[in-house]
Amino acid sequence: MHIAQIAPLTEAVPPRFYGGTERVIHWLTEELVALGHDVTLYASGDSVTSGRLEAVWPRALRIDGSVRDPNALHMAMLERVRQQANDYDFLHFHLDYYPFSLFSRQSVPFVTTLHGRLDLPEHQPVFKTFSSLPVISISDSQRRPIPQANWVRTIYHGLPQQLLVPVAVRPSYLAFLGRIAPEKGVDRAISIARRCGVPLRIAAKVDKVDREYFNAKVRPLLDGSSAEYIGEIGDTEKSEFLSGALALLDPIDWPEPFGLVMIEAMACGTPVIAFNRGSVREIVDDGLTGFIVEDEEGAIGAFDRLSQLSREKIRKHFEQRFTARRMALEYLAAYRSLMERDAHRLKLVVDGVGAL
Numbered sequence: 036m037h038i039a040q041i042a043p044l045t046e047a048v049p050p051r052f053y054g055g056t057e058r059v060i061h062w063l064t065e066e067l068v069a070l071g072h073d074v075t076l077y078a079s080g081d082s083v084t085s086g087r088l089e090a091v092w093p094r095a096l097r098i099d100g101s102v103r104d105p106n107a108l109h110m111a112m113l114e115r116v117r118q119q120a121n122d123y124d125f126l127h128f129h130l131d132y133y134p135f136s137l138f139s140r141q142s143v144p145f146v147t148t149l150h151g152r153l154d155l156p157e158h159q160p161v162f163k164t165f166s167s168l169p170v171i172s173i174s175d176s177q178r179r180p181i182p183q184a185n186w187v188r189t190i191y192h193g194l195p196q197q198l199l200v201p202v203a204v205r206p207s208y209l210a211f212l213g214r215i216a217p218e219k220g221v222d223r224a225i226s227i228a229r230r231c232g233v234p235l236r237i238a239a240k241v242d243k244v245d246r247e248y249f250n251a252k253v254r255p256l257l258d259g260s261s262a263e264y265i266g267e268i269g270d271t272e273k274s275e276f277l278s279g280a281l282a283l284l285d286p287i288d289w290p291e292p293f294g295l296v297m298i299e300a301m302a303c304g305t306p307v308i309a310f311n312r313g314s315v316r317e318i319v320d321d322g323l324t325g326f327i328v329e330d331e332e333g334a335i336g337a338f339d340r341l342s343q344l345s346r347e348k349i350r351k352h353f354e355q356r357f358t359a360r361r362m363a364l365e366y367l368a369a370y371r372s373l374m375e376r377d378a379h380r381l382k383l384v385v386d387g388v389g390a391l
Contacts, residue, residue, distance in 0.1 A: 036370070037073040039123045040064050040086075041116055043130060044108055047095040048082040053214060053240040053267060054097075055295045056150045059192050059362075060129055066195075066363035075123070077112055091115065113137055125370045135165040144377045146171055146187060146369060154180040154290055169373055171366075174314035177292040187369055191318070192293050193362035198270060199302040201350055202278035208234045209338075210280035210305070212273070212296045215253060216245045218289035220310070222252050225262045227284060227308075227331050231338045234260060235284070238276055240267040277303035282325065282341055285309035286334065294318060297325075301353035304346030308337045324349045 040063065046054035049061035060076075064086055067074045074086035080093040091112040096105050109130065117137055120126060126145035128134045138145050148171045153162075162181040172178045172189045209231070211224045221237060228235035237257075241249045257264050268276060277283065283300035291313035298318065300307050307325030309315045321327045325344070326337035 036124045036367075037122065038067060038075070038370070039116060039119075039126045040067075040074060040076045041112070041126065041128045041130060041134070042076065042078040042082075044079050044092055044105065044112065045096050046079075048076060048078040048084065050095070050097075051269065055192075055293075056129060058194075058295070059150075062194055062198075062359040063363055063366060066359045067367070070363060070367070072367075077116060089115070089119075109133060117141060125374060127366070127370070132161050132165065135161075135168050139165065139168055142377075144370070144374045145169075146373055148173065148190070149177065150292065152290055152292060153177060171369060173293045174317050176290065176314045176317060179290075187373065188365070190362060190365045190369065191357060192295055192298065193357045193359040194295075194298060194302065196354060196358045196360070199274045199277065199299055201304040201346065202275050204275065204279045206279055206281045206305075208236050208280055210277060210283050210300075211235060211237045211239060212268075212277070212283060212299065213239050214245075215239045215241045215249050217248050217252075218287060218291075220286035220288050222256060223286040223288075223331060224284040225253075225256045227286065227334045227338075229261055230331070230335050233281065233338070235262045236276070236280070237262065237264045238266065238268045238272075239264075273299060274303055277305045280305050282306045282308050282338065284334065285315070286331070287312050287315070289313065291315075298353060298357040300325075301349050301357065304350040306341055306344045306346075306349060308334050310334075320352065324352050 040060055042048050042060045046057040048057045050057045064074050064076050064084055068085040075089055076084045076086050077089045077091060079095045080090035081095055082088055092108050096102050113134055120141055120143040126143055128147040146169045158181055162184045166183050167185055169185050169187045171187050175189050178186055209228045211221050215221050225235055256262050277300050283305055285307055287310050293314050297307045301324050307319050309319055309327055311327050311329055315327055319325045319327055328334045328337050
Protein backbone atom coordinates (compact mmCIF):
# COMPACT_ATOMS: atom_id res chain seq x y z
CA MET A 36 0.00 0.00 0.00
CA HIS A 37 1.28 3.50 -0.85
CA ILE A 38 0.47 5.71 2.14
CA ALA A 39 1.02 9.41 2.74
CA GLN A 40 1.60 10.61 6.30
CA ILE A 41 1.05 14.36 6.60
CA ALA A 42 2.66 15.87 9.71
CA PRO A 43 2.66 19.34 11.26
CA LEU A 44 5.67 21.46 10.36
CA THR A 45 6.14 22.77 13.90
CA GLU A 46 8.66 20.09 14.84
CA ALA A 47 10.86 17.76 12.87
CA VAL A 48 9.74 14.13 12.62
CA PRO A 49 10.97 12.87 14.99
CA PRO A 50 11.56 15.98 17.11
CA ARG A 51 14.89 16.44 18.83
CA PHE A 52 13.19 16.76 22.20
CA TYR A 53 9.55 17.44 23.10
CA GLY A 54 6.84 16.86 20.50
CA GLY A 55 4.48 13.99 21.19
CA THR A 56 2.53 14.17 17.94
CA GLU A 57 5.64 14.20 15.76
CA ARG A 58 7.18 11.31 17.70
CA VAL A 59 4.05 9.21 17.22
CA ILE A 60 3.99 10.01 13.48
CA HIS A 61 7.63 8.92 13.22
CA TRP A 62 7.04 5.64 15.03
CA LEU A 63 3.95 4.92 12.94
CA THR A 64 5.80 5.66 9.69
CA GLU A 65 8.73 3.44 10.66
CA GLU A 66 6.46 0.55 11.58
CA LEU A 67 4.47 0.86 8.35
CA VAL A 68 7.69 0.74 6.34
CA ALA A 69 8.90 -2.26 8.38
CA LEU A 70 5.61 -3.99 7.55
CA GLY A 71 6.38 -3.59 3.84
CA HIS A 72 4.37 -0.52 2.90
CA ASP A 73 5.50 2.37 0.70
CA VAL A 74 5.22 5.47 2.90
CA THR A 75 5.80 9.12 2.01
CA LEU A 76 6.15 11.56 4.88
CA TYR A 77 5.20 15.20 4.34
CA ALA A 78 7.14 17.13 6.97
CA SER A 79 9.93 19.64 7.54
CA GLY A 80 13.22 19.05 5.71
CA ASP A 81 15.14 18.22 8.89
CA SER A 82 12.93 15.17 9.47
CA VAL A 83 14.32 11.63 9.29
CA THR A 84 12.39 8.68 7.91
CA SER A 85 12.83 5.21 6.44
CA GLY A 86 10.15 6.17 3.93
CA ARG A 87 10.35 8.93 1.35
CA LEU A 88 10.53 12.46 2.73
CA GLU A 89 8.54 15.16 0.95
CA ALA A 90 10.09 18.27 2.51
CA VAL A 91 7.73 21.22 2.58
CA TRP A 92 10.01 23.64 4.46
CA PRO A 93 13.76 23.27 5.18
CA ARG A 94 13.52 23.13 8.98
CA ALA A 95 11.05 22.75 11.81
CA LEU A 96 9.16 25.96 12.50
CA ARG A 97 9.97 25.76 16.20
CA ILE A 98 13.63 26.45 15.46
CA ASP A 99 13.15 28.67 12.40
CA GLY A 100 12.87 32.19 13.76
CA SER A 101 12.23 33.65 10.29
CA VAL A 102 8.71 32.19 10.05
CA ARG A 103 5.97 34.41 11.44
CA ASP A 104 2.92 32.80 9.81
CA PRO A 105 3.02 28.99 10.09
CA ASN A 106 -0.49 28.68 8.66
CA ALA A 107 0.78 29.85 5.28
CA LEU A 108 3.23 26.95 5.05
CA HIS A 109 0.64 24.43 6.18
CA MET A 110 -1.74 25.66 3.46
CA ALA A 111 1.00 25.23 0.87
CA MET A 112 1.67 21.70 2.13
CA LEU A 113 -2.01 20.75 1.90
CA GLU A 114 -2.16 21.94 -1.70
CA ARG A 115 0.95 19.92 -2.56
CA VAL A 116 -0.67 16.80 -1.07
CA ARG A 117 -3.85 17.48 -3.04
CA GLN A 118 -1.92 17.79 -6.30
CA GLN A 119 -0.14 14.49 -5.61
CA ALA A 120 -3.07 12.68 -3.99
CA ASN A 121 -3.65 10.27 -6.87
CA ASP A 122 -0.15 8.85 -6.31
CA TYR A 123 -1.37 7.25 -3.08
CA ASP A 124 -3.77 4.57 -1.96
CA PHE A 125 -4.43 6.33 1.31
CA LEU A 126 -3.83 9.72 2.96
CA HIS A 127 -3.36 10.02 6.71
CA PHE A 128 -3.46 13.54 8.13
CA HIS A 129 -2.25 14.71 11.54
CA LEU A 130 -3.30 18.36 11.12
CA ASP A 131 -6.55 18.57 13.08
CA TYR A 132 -9.39 19.98 10.95
CA TYR A 133 -7.20 21.80 8.40
CA PRO A 134 -7.60 19.21 5.58
CA PHE A 135 -11.36 18.76 5.97
CA SER A 136 -12.71 21.16 3.34
CA LEU A 137 -10.11 20.60 0.63
CA PHE A 138 -9.92 16.82 0.86
CA SER A 139 -13.66 16.24 1.12
CA ARG A 140 -13.65 17.32 -2.54
CA GLN A 141 -11.33 14.61 -3.88
CA SER A 142 -11.64 10.86 -4.25
CA VAL A 143 -8.57 9.34 -2.53
CA PRO A 144 -9.52 7.74 0.82
CA PHE A 145 -8.22 9.66 3.83
CA VAL A 146 -8.51 9.93 7.59
CA THR A 147 -7.42 12.44 10.20
CA THR A 148 -6.08 11.53 13.62
CA LEU A 149 -7.06 14.23 16.09
CA HIS A 150 -4.20 14.72 18.53
CA GLY A 151 -5.42 17.67 20.59
CA ARG A 152 -8.16 18.73 22.96
CA LEU A 153 -11.64 19.10 21.46
CA ASP A 154 -13.58 20.78 24.25
CA LEU A 155 -13.40 24.38 23.00
CA PRO A 156 -16.69 26.01 21.88
CA GLU A 157 -15.35 26.83 18.42
CA HIS A 158 -14.91 23.12 17.70
CA GLN A 159 -18.67 22.56 17.65
CA PRO A 160 -19.47 24.26 14.30
CA VAL A 161 -16.42 22.70 12.65
CA PHE A 162 -17.43 19.12 13.43
CA LYS A 163 -21.09 19.83 12.73
CA THR A 164 -20.15 21.13 9.28
CA PHE A 165 -17.86 18.20 8.52
CA SER A 166 -19.75 15.49 10.39
CA SER A 167 -19.31 12.90 7.62
CA LEU A 168 -15.50 13.03 7.40
CA PRO A 169 -13.68 10.11 9.09
CA VAL A 170 -11.61 10.88 12.16
CA ILE A 171 -9.64 8.76 14.63
CA SER A 172 -9.45 9.49 18.34
CA ILE A 173 -6.44 8.74 20.54
CA SER A 174 -8.69 8.01 23.52
CA ASP A 175 -12.41 7.55 24.08
CA SER A 176 -12.45 10.48 26.49
CA GLN A 177 -11.22 12.76 23.69
CA ARG A 178 -14.48 12.13 21.84
CA ARG A 179 -16.89 13.32 24.52
CA PRO A 180 -17.15 17.02 23.57
CA ILE A 181 -17.97 16.26 19.90
CA PRO A 182 -20.08 13.09 19.67
CA GLN A 183 -21.36 14.32 16.28
CA ALA A 184 -17.99 13.64 14.62
CA ASN A 185 -17.63 10.61 12.35
CA TRP A 186 -15.42 8.56 14.66
CA VAL A 187 -13.87 5.56 12.91
CA ARG A 188 -12.18 4.09 15.96
CA THR A 189 -9.92 4.90 18.92
CA ILE A 190 -6.27 3.97 18.44
CA TYR A 191 -4.00 4.41 21.42
CA HIS A 192 -0.49 5.67 20.87
CA GLY A 193 2.38 3.21 20.98
CA LEU A 194 6.14 3.46 21.07
CA PRO A 195 8.82 1.06 19.76
CA GLN A 196 9.10 -1.88 22.13
CA GLN A 197 12.82 -1.45 22.75
CA LEU A 198 13.00 2.36 22.63
CA LEU A 199 12.68 2.66 26.40
CA VAL A 200 13.53 -0.26 28.65
CA PRO A 201 14.00 -0.89 32.36
CA VAL A 202 17.50 -0.04 33.62
CA ALA A 203 19.00 -1.74 36.67
CA VAL A 204 19.18 1.24 39.02
CA ARG A 205 17.80 1.76 42.51
CA PRO A 206 14.72 4.00 42.36
CA SER A 207 15.19 6.94 44.72
CA TYR A 208 13.02 9.87 43.61
CA LEU A 209 9.71 10.84 42.06
CA ALA A 210 9.72 12.02 38.44
CA PHE A 211 7.92 14.65 36.39
CA LEU A 212 8.40 14.42 32.62
CA GLY A 213 7.20 16.38 29.61
CA ARG A 214 6.10 20.01 29.56
CA ILE A 215 5.83 22.65 32.27
CA ALA A 216 2.46 24.39 32.04
CA PRO A 217 -0.36 25.21 34.49
CA GLU A 218 -2.52 22.32 33.27
CA LYS A 219 0.34 19.84 33.72
CA GLY A 220 0.61 20.63 37.43
CA VAL A 221 4.35 20.56 38.14
CA ASP A 222 3.74 22.81 41.18
CA ARG A 223 1.34 20.16 42.48
CA ALA A 224 3.95 17.48 41.79
CA ILE A 225 6.47 19.40 43.89
CA SER A 226 3.97 19.66 46.73
CA ILE A 227 3.17 15.94 46.56
CA ALA A 228 6.83 14.92 46.57
CA ARG A 229 7.66 17.16 49.53
CA ARG A 230 4.75 15.83 51.54
CA CYS A 231 5.95 12.30 50.75
CA GLY A 232 9.46 13.21 51.89
CA VAL A 233 11.00 12.19 48.57
CA PRO A 234 12.93 14.40 46.09
CA LEU A 235 11.32 15.29 42.78
CA ARG A 236 13.33 15.45 39.55
CA ILE A 237 11.75 17.47 36.75
CA ALA A 238 12.71 16.78 33.12
CA ALA A 239 10.59 19.09 31.01
CA LYS A 240 10.47 21.87 28.47
CA VAL A 241 9.13 25.38 29.08
CA ASP A 242 7.37 27.02 26.13
CA LYS A 243 7.45 30.79 25.77
CA VAL A 244 3.75 30.98 26.58
CA ASP A 245 4.39 29.21 29.90
CA ARG A 246 7.50 31.15 30.92
CA GLU A 247 5.53 33.48 33.22
CA TYR A 248 3.96 30.52 35.02
CA PHE A 249 7.36 28.88 35.38
CA ASN A 250 9.00 32.01 36.80
CA ALA A 251 6.12 32.85 39.14
CA LYS A 252 4.91 29.45 40.35
CA VAL A 253 7.66 26.90 39.76
CA ARG A 254 11.08 28.53 39.93
CA PRO A 255 10.59 29.70 43.56
CA LEU A 256 9.95 26.08 44.56
CA LEU A 257 13.16 24.74 43.04
CA ASP A 258 15.93 24.23 45.59
CA GLY A 259 18.09 21.67 43.79
CA SER A 260 17.51 18.97 46.39
CA SER A 261 13.82 18.38 47.20
CA ALA A 262 12.84 19.74 43.77
CA GLU A 263 15.40 19.71 40.98
CA TYR A 264 14.85 20.96 37.42
CA ILE A 265 17.15 19.17 34.99
CA GLY A 266 15.69 20.60 31.76
CA GLU A 267 14.41 18.88 28.64
CA ILE A 268 15.67 15.37 27.87
CA GLY A 269 15.54 13.11 24.81
CA ASP A 270 14.72 9.43 24.36
CA THR A 271 18.33 8.34 24.97
CA GLU A 272 18.12 9.69 28.51
CA LYS A 273 14.61 8.63 29.45
CA SER A 274 15.20 4.95 30.29
CA GLU A 275 17.63 5.80 33.07
CA PHE A 276 15.62 8.80 34.26
CA LEU A 277 12.35 6.86 34.50
CA SER A 278 13.90 3.64 35.80
CA GLY A 279 15.43 5.64 38.64
CA ALA A 280 12.02 6.93 39.71
CA LEU A 281 9.82 5.39 42.36
CA ALA A 282 6.91 6.64 40.28
CA LEU A 283 6.01 9.15 37.60
CA LEU A 284 3.76 11.93 38.90
CA ASP A 285 1.13 13.14 36.42
CA PRO A 286 -1.10 15.57 38.38
CA ILE A 287 -2.82 17.04 35.33
CA ASP A 288 -5.75 19.44 35.54
CA TRP A 289 -7.13 19.29 32.00
CA PRO A 290 -8.80 16.74 29.68
CA GLU A 291 -5.55 15.44 28.20
CA PRO A 292 -6.37 13.34 25.11
CA PHE A 293 -3.66 10.75 25.76
CA GLY A 294 -0.54 11.46 27.84
CA LEU A 295 2.48 9.82 26.21
CA VAL A 296 4.60 10.16 29.34
CA MET A 297 2.46 7.54 31.06
CA ILE A 298 3.31 4.78 28.60
CA GLU A 299 6.95 5.92 28.54
CA ALA A 300 7.05 5.29 32.28
CA MET A 301 5.37 1.90 31.86
CA ALA A 302 7.94 0.91 29.23
CA CYS A 303 10.58 1.33 31.95
CA GLY A 304 8.51 -0.59 34.49
CA THR A 305 7.84 2.60 36.43
CA PRO A 306 4.45 3.08 38.13
CA VAL A 307 2.30 6.10 37.34
CA ILE A 308 0.41 8.19 39.89
CA ALA A 309 -2.02 10.29 37.86
CA PHE A 310 -5.00 12.53 38.50
CA ASN A 311 -8.29 11.22 37.14
CA ARG A 312 -8.58 13.58 34.19
CA GLY A 313 -8.89 13.07 30.44
CA SER A 314 -7.64 9.70 29.21
CA VAL A 315 -5.92 8.63 32.44
CA ARG A 316 -8.48 5.96 33.30
CA GLU A 317 -8.00 4.39 29.85
CA ILE A 318 -4.20 4.34 30.03
CA VAL A 319 -3.43 3.49 33.65
CA ASP A 320 -4.71 0.19 35.03
CA ASP A 321 -5.35 1.14 38.63
CA GLY A 322 -3.53 -1.19 40.99
CA LEU A 323 -1.47 -2.77 38.19
CA THR A 324 0.48 -0.07 36.33
CA GLY A 325 -0.07 2.67 38.88
CA PHE A 326 -2.77 4.49 40.79
CA ILE A 327 -5.50 6.88 39.65
CA VAL A 328 -6.27 9.57 42.21
CA GLU A 329 -8.48 12.65 42.49
CA ASP A 330 -6.19 15.10 44.27
CA GLU A 331 -2.92 15.61 46.16
CA GLU A 332 -4.17 13.72 49.21
CA GLY A 333 -4.94 10.73 47.01
CA ALA A 334 -1.51 10.91 45.42
CA ILE A 335 0.18 10.86 48.82
CA GLY A 336 -1.87 7.83 49.80
CA ALA A 337 -0.94 6.13 46.51
CA PHE A 338 2.75 6.72 47.19
CA ASP A 339 2.44 4.60 50.33
CA ARG A 340 1.07 1.72 48.21
CA LEU A 341 3.75 1.65 45.50
CA SER A 342 5.38 -1.42 47.06
CA GLN A 343 2.28 -3.41 46.05
CA LEU A 344 3.13 -3.02 42.36
CA SER A 345 5.45 -5.19 40.24
CA ARG A 346 7.73 -3.32 37.86
CA GLU A 347 8.06 -6.49 35.79
CA LYS A 348 4.28 -6.70 35.37
CA ILE A 349 4.13 -3.03 34.44
CA ARG A 350 6.64 -3.60 31.64
CA LYS A 351 4.77 -6.68 30.44
CA HIS A 352 1.52 -4.71 30.39
CA PHE A 353 3.19 -2.04 28.25
CA GLU A 354 4.31 -4.71 25.77
CA GLN A 355 0.76 -6.00 25.50
CA ARG A 356 -1.03 -2.67 25.08
CA PHE A 357 1.20 0.19 23.97
CA THR A 358 3.77 -0.81 21.34
CA ALA A 359 4.19 0.99 18.02
CA ARG A 360 3.67 -2.28 16.13
CA ARG A 361 0.24 -2.73 17.71
CA MET A 362 -0.57 0.91 16.83
CA ALA A 363 0.51 0.45 13.19
CA LEU A 364 -1.55 -2.72 12.74
CA GLU A 365 -4.63 -0.96 14.08
CA TYR A 366 -4.11 1.95 11.70
CA LEU A 367 -3.73 -0.44 8.77
CA ALA A 368 -7.03 -2.05 9.70
CA ALA A 369 -8.63 1.41 9.75
CA TYR A 370 -7.13 2.30 6.34
CA ARG A 371 -8.39 -0.89 4.77
CA SER A 372 -11.86 -0.48 6.27
CA LEU A 373 -12.16 3.06 4.86
CA MET A 374 -10.82 1.98 1.48
CA GLU A 375 -13.35 -0.85 1.32
CA ARG A 376 -16.14 1.53 2.34
CA ASP A 377 -15.21 3.99 -0.40
CA ALA A 378 -14.94 1.20 -2.98
CA HIS A 379 -18.39 -0.04 -1.98
CA ARG A 380 -19.86 3.45 -2.31
CA LEU A 381 -18.26 3.88 -5.73
CA LYS A 382 -19.71 0.55 -6.85
CA LEU A 383 -23.17 1.64 -5.74
CA VAL A 384 -22.81 4.85 -7.73
CA VAL A 385 -21.61 2.99 -10.82
CA ASP A 386 -24.35 0.38 -10.53
CA GLY A 387 -26.92 3.11 -10.08
CA VAL A 388 -25.74 4.98 -13.14
CA GLY A 389 -25.67 1.76 -15.14
CA ALA A 390 -29.28 1.01 -14.22
CA LEU A 391 -30.56 4.35 -15.49
